[in-house]
Amino acid sequence: MARWQPETTQRLIVAAVDLFTEQGYDATTVAQIAERAGVTKSTFFRHFSDKRELLVAGQETLSRLLAEGIAEAPADASPLQAVAAGLERASSAMGPANRELGPRLRAAIAASTELQERDALKSVGLAAAMTAALVARGVPDPTAHLAAELGVLAFKRGYAQWSESDRDDTRGLAYHALSALRDLRTATASLG
Amino acid sequence: MARWQPETTQRLIVAAVDLFTEQGYDATTVAQIAERAGVTKSTFFRHFSDKRELLVAGQETLSRLLAEGIAEAPADASPLQAVAAGLERASSAMGPANRELGPRLRAAIAASTELQERDALKSVGLAAAMTAALVARGVPDPTAHLAAELGVLAFKRGYAQWSESDRDDTRGLAYHALSALRDLRTATASLG
Numbered sequence: 001m002a003r004w005q006p007e008t009t010q011r012l013i014v015a016a017v018d019l020f021t022e023q024g025y026d027a028t029t030v031a032q033i034a035e036r037a038g039v040t041k042s043t044f045f046r047h048f049s050d051k052r053e054l055l056v057a058g059q060e061t062l063s064r065l066l067a068e069g070i071a072e073a074p075a076d077a078s079p080l081q082a083v084a085a086g087l088e089r090a091s092s093a094m095g096p097a098n099r100e101l102g103p104r105l106r107a108a109i110a111a112s113t114e115l116q117e118r119d120a121l122k123s124v125g126l127a128a129a130m131t132a133a134l135v136a137r138g139v140p141d142p143t144a145h146l147a148a149e150l151g152v153l154a155f156k157r158g159y160a161q162w163s164e165s166d167r168d169d170t171r172g173l174a175y176h177a178l179s180a181l182r183d184l185r186t187a188t189a190s191l192g
Numbered sequence: 193m194a195r196w197q198p199e200t201t202q203r204l205i206v207a208a209v210d211l212f213t214e215q216g217y218d219a220t221t222v223a224q225i226a227e228r229a230g231v232t233k234s235t236f237f238r239h240f241s242d243k244r245e246l247l248v249a250g251q252e253t254l255s256r257l258l259a260e261g262i263a264e265a266p267a268d269a270s271p272l273q274a275v276a277a278g279l280e281r282a283s284s285a286m287g288p289a290n291r292e293l294g295p296r297l298r299a300a301i302a303a304s305t306e307l308q309e310r311d312a313l314k315s316v317g318l319a320a321a322m323t324a325a326l327v328a329r330g331v332p333d334p335t336a337h338l339a340a341e342l343g344v345l346a347f348k349r350g351y352a353q354w355s356e357s358d359r360d361d362t363r364g365l366a367y368h369a370l371s372a373l374r375d376l377r378t379a380t381a382s383l384g
Contacts (some may be wrong), residue, residue, distance in 0.1 A: 065329070115312040120313040124312045140382075142375055142379045143382045145345065146376055149345065150338075153334075154337070180334075182237075187338045191339055192269075
């Protein structure tokens, strides 16, 4: 029955992240992840090509949503307003399961250099996607690059705040990400 | 005689980067790197614990120099002036050999996901070192984090411009890094 389970992808991700935290990334096998998630190995391989892929899965989706939000922002939007539109679009794809995953994911990453490298490259990919979308709007470099980096920082800070906040706080990821973006914008005035 | 060669570390790095570009990171062995550099495997292992370490080698030094420059900036320096002092300190450690290595290193990184991940985590490490040094000066978050990210961007942009510039351009890395930092500072005014 597992193959028809709608939440299988999410269960595999949670199982993998928990195992990475408990015993390390290297020591964790696909068989263990499948077992923890209550599915067969062949079910795992219908969802992901390997255990590394499992961590990359969300990146293409996030990059696409960030870029789409930037591309579809009003023509007179400033670079940072366009970035805000990208953050809102990407945030709309993140639900309660993503919120629950946050602290576990951070623990797994903190425990593994390999996952830290993977996570760092993910940020580079998100920044590149946003930079390209801003350049396509006519934003010159280095403003485009700078705005994209602020967007990545805001998304990461917003995600951390959202996933660590009280569960009776019903404000979504978009609220926290845009709030972090405003804080970063304000901080530019103090750079000197 | 190889063990007394003062430039052995640099030769090993150049040999490794060239081999990574030619045949990929995974396919390159320590034995091949040593052979290309004209030294024995045991000489390699006196300099580096493995081929991965070879790429990380400069990171601790750079992080230390960036942090020292920030720590020793005048007490009334703004966050970005302190970052500039860090960039100057780190730049002073980079000579002609580092300049020659730039294009080769970028080619090797472009060809390997593993090296991209390693390089991305290096940037995270440099940003963390600068953030900590700024916080120690009393710069509040997120200004410290933002200033550190600008510093990393400026160092990377400056290094690219320096290593790609005409060889009769005798301006050092510090000139290019500080110039990039000024451009990024100026760009903050166009964020909207």
